[in-house]
């Protein structure tokens with residue numbers, strides 16, 4: 192007499208990938224894991240970062256660093272991604288060294304830049320996102336920075352005299368051999384690309 196029992200069929204794999212179960216604040220905290228700073232939910236909203244920030248004090252940021260952290264924690268994702276705060280950040284690290292809760296706010300600014308370029312949800316009309324995307328694409332193609340490719344991303348935002356000045360300087364540098372006519376390529380570019388892809392979520396940016 193057979194003692195075999197029916198074996199349950201394994202569940203069919205779902206066609207759609209699982210929904211991202213993380214909240215916005217969790218996503219941003221993950222961006223900070225690589226840095227030495229504490230997660231932003233330890234922020235006490237003391238305002239030291241905003242008071243010490245030369246760019247916020249100068250009135251150039253539409254949301255101060257303190258307010259950006261409050262907005263992230265409250266889940267105002269769209270308002271955070273459309274802010275100019277992290278694109279105007281000068282990476283001076285004053286906020287980071289003075290934060291009483293050891294939150295690496297400067298690193299948070301970098302994380303938000305990467306996140307918004309990755310999601311393509313940044314504010315329109317800013318030089319920063321266009322410059323960053325051009326830079327990453329160029330680095331992926333050649334492994335090196337090449338100024339003549341980067342310059343047009345910001346040159347046209349200034350007046351004609353500045354454009355002529357930049358073009359004149361670029362030409363003089365080329366004639367003196369200080370700026371190559373064509374971008375150089377590094378050796379073992381494929382290895383370099385693989386390394387970059389582990390660091391930056393590129394999506395379709397190639």
Ligand code: SF4
Pocket residue numbers: 233234235236237238239240241256257260289290291292293294296
């Ligand atoms: S200095 Fe630190 S604790 Fe104070 S508001 Fe800024 S991030 Fe929060």
Ligand code: SF4
Pocket residue numbers: 240243244245246247256279280281282283284285286287296297300
């Ligand atoms: S690192 Fe950026 S956010 Fe922090 S103080 Fe400097 S400019 Fe402001």
